[in-house]
Amino acid sequence: MKAKPWLASKWSVSEDGKTWTFTINDKAKFSNGRKVTAQAVKESFERTFAKSNRAKTFFTYDSITADGQTLTIQTDKAYPNLPGSLGDPLFVIVDVQSEREGRNFSADGPIGTGPYVVTSFTKERAELAANENYWDGDVPFKRVEVPSINDANTRAMALQSGDIDMAINIGPGEYSLFADNKDYTVTEASSLRDVMARMSQKGELKDSNLRAALIAGIDRDSYAKNLLKDTFIAGKAPLPPSLDYGFKQLKDTNPYDPNKAKTLLAKSGWTDTNGDGLVDKNGQNLSLVLYTYTSRPELTLYAEAMQADYKKIGIDVQIKIVDYTMIDELAKTGDYDLLVSSVVTANTGDPVWFLKQYWGSNIDGDNPNNGSGFNNSRFDELTALAGSTLDATIARNAIINAQQILLDENATIFLGYPKINMIGKSYLKGIHTSPSEYYVITKDLKKE
Incomplete structure (x- = not known):
């Protein structure tokens, strides 16, 4: 863009x-x-x-x-x-x-x-x-x-009842109510969003093996196809395939493999010693807290699916639903194990800002949005190069290499990339879905 x-x-x-x-x-x-x-x-x-x-x-x-x-x-x-x-x-x-x-x-x-x-x-x-x-x-x-209207079901009901004329990002469970209905106009666009689970390295997740196990232990392909009914593309990398930054060439170091996940857990000393179905170490079960919010319906679906998959490999995950403002604060403090959120990756047309904000080294509080504890000097060098060079090819290659570092370091779980939708009553004309999601109520949105 x-x-x-x-x-x-x-x-x-x-x-x-x-x-x-x-x-x-x-x-x-x-x-x-x-x-x-x-x-x-x-x-x-x-x-x-x-x-x-x-x-x-x-x-x-x-x-x-x-x-x-x-x-x-x-x-x-x-x-x-x-x-x-x-x-x-x-x-x-x-x-x-x-x-x-x-x-x-x-x-x-x-x-x-x-x-x-x-x-x-x-x-x-x-x-x-x-x-x-x-x-x-x-x-x-x-x-x-x-x-x-933060709740997705309430948003869909309000559109059906006529309480509102238009809604943004109707969830996959309600989307079919409007998709083939002549009373509504539905527009879609490839999203710049990345639904991801940040992993704080301040607690148990400072162990790279454990982070890798969490990535390998969930079935992202199934989530996109079955849970979200093909309204998502399965996640792999920080940047979605809608952006030309090497999605296909990037190597997913931890595709779905529950057996590998169990092996990685055991390598770090996490095994089920008492037969309760949960892995433990030093007498303590591996229990993690996952935070998310409800204004985007897919986030709780992801959280619940992850919880179920993690139970299969012996990890107890407790889900906590909080207000989005608290999510922002948690991201800065790092006081979480898993933090599931939806983020626009190229709000300015360039993903460098996104990469720096979420994974750039936070030394003495100079990058407060990265409270995860992840720091990598080579990543910092590559994003700095991408953000300063006037050569588009050099910038693109630097961004691709920076992404691979995040994958190699098991920094974050990249869950999926949504299609964004805007649904309005059929009497509204000029409904346009922008990948940036910024321009909604424009001079071109009219009633006929």
Whole structure:
């Protein structure tokens, strides 16, 4: 994926990759009618860096300058995917001037550039109104309500009953209710998502043999085909086959083999000494805790299937369902054995950020998103190279080799890659499923 012109109508980069020049679309306006100038964009980016530590994980800059509609970003090193990084929602362009004039973005909603404006927001529901100053076409709806329905069954029922007009990511158990029904429009796309089980190396799972046993002990092919009814592709590597980063050539070092899993357990001293069906060592059964959440229906299905497969090789797994915000915190602290989640791998069009965030070495807290304890200097070198070289072939090969390190080191269980879906009532036109999953309520979504 590559960034496309929109708020920035065009851009260019210097030969050394350190100076980016963007031309801001001369037609663009904020929802309060104020013109979007390069100075306004500069202030918005500076606000993001001031408020979010995550911003510098995408890039760091030496200077940002504005002249009319021309914005220049000077970086400390080459960032080949900087336009893609700026497309991440973290860098959404807001009118900082309105904040200086007293608007509270948290309470009143931000002043942005999209077709709708936020009129109210809670954890349960967002309410939007048409942007009267929208600069890029007509806005089809006067008002849009966006309820947050985490439970997949409830989401499907709400769509069936007419309580909602459209839903995203209907689960495999309910998908057939809508797929061949003329009352609904169904769109699908290959996903950039990776459903994975992170393994914390702070406890028993610091043992590579044990991690390998956990990977070999589950039937990922069966999960995709039977449990998830072919709505998933079986997992193998960090990046899905929808991205051109060597999926076929990467070697899966631990395909499904329960006998191998048992051998690996025994090699590390885990055997069933008392005949209770569970492996033990020093008088203690091997018992692990798996955390996940419910807003994506496949995650609990995966968790339960893993629990059943692990029992077959003598491992007790307890499942704990928590709120997604807790998942994020657990990922940072490493206070888990297994952490099952669904992650977008190339939200900026480039997977380097994803690889660095989840597996880049966390030395003295400099990469807080990796609380797993996994560190590998060669992996760090390869991802640094991929994120800085202007040679696409070198970057691609570095990413492929970095992935193989994760497989060789048994760093994570890569469970599968979903197809994403968006299902709406047949009277809705312009439903479009984006692999990035960011653009849902657009000017093109209309009622006929």
